Amino acid sequence: MSTRIGVIGAGMIGQDHIRRLTAVISGAHVVAIADADASRAIEIAAGIPGCRVVDASELVDDPEVDAVVVTSWGATHAEFVLAAIAAQKPVFCEKPLATTLADCERIIAAETALGRRLVQVGFMRRYDRQFRLLRTAVASGELGVPLLLHCAHRMGSVPAGYTTEQVVNDAIVHEIDTARWILDEEIVGVRVLPTRHNPSAPLSLTDPCLVVLSSESGVSIDVEASAHGAYGYDIRAEVVGQHGTSELVTERGPRIRASGRASRAIAEDWRERFVEAYDTELQEWVDQLGAGSSAHGPNSWDGLAATAVTDAIHRALTSGEEERIALPPRPDLYGALS
Ligand code: NAD
Ligand code: ISE
Secondary structure (H helix, E strand, O other), X not given: OOEEEEEEOOOHHHHHHHHHHHHHOOOEEEEEEEOOOHHHHHHHHHOXXXXXXXXXXXXXXXXXXXXXXXXXXXXXXXHHHHHHHHOOOOEEEOOOOOOOHHHHHHHHHHHHXXXXXXXXXXXXXXXXXXXXXXXXXXXXXXXXOEEEEEEEEEOOOOOOOOOHHHHHHHHHHHHHHHHHHHHOOOEEEEEEEOOOOOOOOOOOOOOOEEEEEEEOOOOEEEEEEEOOOOOOOEEEEEEEEOOOEEEOOOOEEEEEEEOOEEEEEOOXXXXXXXXXXXXHHHHHHHHHHHOOOOOOOOOHHHHHHHHHHHHHHHHHHHHOOOEEOOOOOOOHHHOOOO
16 A cells, blocks of 8 residues: 655755655655645646645645655744644654754654654665765774764755855754764764855855764764865765774766866765665655554654754854753663664
């Protein structure tokens, strides 16, 4: 039986996930779309047989909707995720789970009271082959004790009006999650280092933004987030361990030798770089729904832990000091860290 999905938010990633759910993965189909911009919802729904346009406030409780995908703006996620938990429907929520720690705590409290995990957060890098190899290299012990993790998040370009808040909540949030997942420990401290301003960026944007996170065991994780990476979308990560290093291989396609140079392509944006990861992420989620099991992917706890760190980065941007992170106790419902 095919799972009937309702999607809230038909913007960039909403449309990409709708295409994926409709044309790429098996076991689900999109029956309802809601967007604050009704004309956008109408246009997208028109291309999908049997798909209705529904008001966001009614989509979760719609009896024709079995499970919900939330791809609206970050600050709106908590409302829809809480509604899905109240309706006891599985919900796949794009990152961030919520933009405030208080909202994340409300979500955890609601799920814990229900006693069942219904929420999966869209930390799709956990489904990327290269990130999985990096994590396996660390877990194998071959590198010895991990000491440092160097990360870069270079966006080729960003939409006009892109803010420092988005750099932190939408971009660096991925490095926070991958660091926790690769190292299998929480982040406990954050500093923001001064950088020279990129003349291509508006003065209001912290670009590049250079953040150093510290893990429980003392691993330092430096994250360079560049909103005007200029040459393409480039995500890098390298673990430096006691006995060796391991890094992501990020170039794509065949190696070309021409005009006196050897080169390989660099992805244009996140849709291209992580296309297989998004496909795997949603296929596994749908498979779990079909099997009637709780989502096994990144959960509400992972969402809360990431938001606790983004909150601390915002404090550090203002204070210029190291900001510490104190997480509430992790409920048993969420099991071990990863
Ligand atoms: P977007 O602005 O392109 O699209 C958001 C859509 O949501 C818009 O169409 C907007 O009208 C709609 N919307 C906003 N509030 C709404 C509400 N209350 N009810 C109904 N519709 C509403 O943004 P985007 O780039 O698609 O990002 C959306 C979310 O997905 C963000 O949280 C972002 O961080 C996340 N995202 C994740 C990835 C990833 O790699 N995992 C990539 C891109 C975006
Ligand atoms: C976007 O929202 C994403 O989640 C992408 O994965 C990220 O790389 C990009 O920086 C964000 O804007």
